[in-house]
Amino acid sequence: MSITLEAFTQYAPRSSRKLLDNIALTVEDRAFVALVGPSGAGKTTLLRAIAGLYSHSEGTLLIDGLPIHDRPVQDRGIGFVFQNYALFRHMTVARNIAFGLDVLPRARRPDRAAIQRRVTELLDLIQLPHLAKAYPDQLSGGQRQRVALARALATGPRLLLLDEPFGALDPLVRRDIRRWLRDLHDRMNLTTILVTHDHEEAMDVADTLVVMQEGRIVQAADASTLNGAPQTPFVMEFLGETLKFPGIVRAGQFVPDNTDIAPFPFEGPDGDATAFIRPHDVFLLPGAGQASVEKRPHFSNGLFRYQIVTAEAAFEMITPTDLSPQEMQNVRVDISRGKIFYPAAASEDPPKPA
Numbered sequence: 001m002s003i004t005l006e007a008f009t010q011y012a013p014r015s016s017r018k019l020l021d022n023i024a025l026t027v028e029d030r031a032f033v034a035l036v037g038p039s040g041a042g043k044t045t046l047l048r049a050i051a052g053l054y055s056h057s058e059g060t061l062l063i064d065g066l067p068i069h070d071r072p073v074q075d076r077g078i079g080f081v082f083q084n085y086a087l088f089r090h091m092t093v094a095r096n097i098a099f100g101l102d103v104l105p106r107a108r109r110p111d112r113a114a115i116q117r118r119v120t121e122l123l124d125l126i127q128l129p130h131l132a133k134a135y136p137d138q139l140s141g142g143q144r145q146r147v148a149l150a151r152a153l154a155t156g157p158r159l160l161l162l163d164e165p166f167g168a169l170d171p172l173v174r175r176d177i178r179r180w181l182r183d184l185h186d187r188m189n190l191t192t193i194l195v196t197h198d199h200e201e202a203m204d205v206a207d208t209l210v211v212m213q214e215g216r217i218v219q220a221a222d223a224s225t226l227n228g229a230p231q232t233p234f235v236m237e238f239l240g241e242t243l244k245f246p247g248i249v250r251a252g253q254f255v256p257d258n259t260d261i262a263p264f265p266f267e268g269p270d271g272d273a274t275a276f277i278r279p280h281d282v283f284l285l286p287g288a289g290q291a292s293v294e295k296r297p298h299f300s301n302g303l304f305r306y307q308i309v310t311a312e313a314a315f316e317m318i319t320p321t322d323l324s325p326q327e328m329q330n331v332r333v334d335i336s337r338g339k340i341f342y343p344a345a346a347s348e349d350p351p352k353p354a
């Protein structure tokens with residue numbers, strides 16, 4: 001199922017306040033898209049708008065090429081899973097899954113045997129056939145979340161909208177269930193939109209990440225484009241630990257204010273600018289400067305952290321190399337893999353909430 005939003009603006013109820021501002025987004029049929037961004041960025045609002053849950057909007061919202069409100073709710077083919085998965089506690093797992101079919105108008109409702117078959121299929125799909133008669137309180141968080149997904153899938157939706165569905169799960173279960181979800185998405189030819197504030201989760205599971213800030217989309221791209229070519233400082237900082245070094249672009253070079261950081265070639269207009277860089281893209285030039293380096297006690301995923309102390313600032317870098325004492329003396333710092341932003345790029349970011 002494809003979704004197209006053009007110049008889409010969503011207002012708060014009975015107010016002229018814009019919750020979504022001039023959204024342009026295309027989600028192709030069978031795509032897996034993650035909406036990411038800080039709290040209050042408008043992720044849930046956008047998901048609910050796509051479900052057609054709001055009025056009071058302007059612009060275009062098409063589902064498979066048709067305005068969403070032209071279709072009756074039951075014909076939209078949308079399954080929704082919320083963060084708190086809200087299973088009915090007094091119903092068994094099987095009844096929870098059957099719920100969406102049980103409440104269909106009589107003319108559209110499958111007969112009892114067909115509903116039973118569908119529930120059995122879905123229990124197999126979520127790998128919980130033995131828990132048909134269990135109650136939600138008897139399940140783990142991961143199992144409950146799978147039941148919530150099965151319930152959303154019962155009516156055969158083509159579009160799955162998921163609002164922070166893994167929020168309550170521990171990290172290992174979270175990773176397993178999102179891989180499982182991705183596999184399910186592929187096997188069932190679904191179109192899936194997932195809201196998460198966890199960009200690593202989004203990169204792990206989605207084809208496209210839509211980065212939101214203050215009701216707007218700041219960049220929509222695959223993970224490697226976002227990492228390699230973030231469009232604004234906000235996107236770069238949102239996606240991971242970032243070091244910032246102010247300086248100036250002059251005659252084809254970026255010259256950092258901090259003299260312990262080596263200038264490097266950069267083609268761009270002359271003027272004030274800031275180099276943004278990930279700590280693992282920082283390198284050292286031993287014997288070329290005055291900065292000192294100290295090893296930090298943290299070691300994880302085969303990576304070492306080092307504290308670099310320059311005359312002007314101290315910051316940390318990450319490297320797989322266990323540096324020798326010689327490599328840690330009188331260093332100059334190489335940040336030539338950094339991304340340069342001019343002040344205008346920063347001011348294009350919407351203001352941060354107070």
Ligand SMILES: Nc1ncnc2c1ncn2[C@@H]1O[C@H](COP(=O)(O)OP(=O)(O)OP(=O)(O)O)[C@@H](O)[C@H]1O
Nearest residue numbers: 012013019037038039040041042043044045046197
């Ligand atoms: N019904 C409403 N009336 C007024 N303001 C609203 C309404 N719903 C949401 N908002 C506001 O819209 C903004 C976006 O909220 P939304 O829940 O979409 O953000 P989010 O990115 O999903 O955040 P979170 O990660 O915290 O869930 C917030 O400032 C919120 O207060």
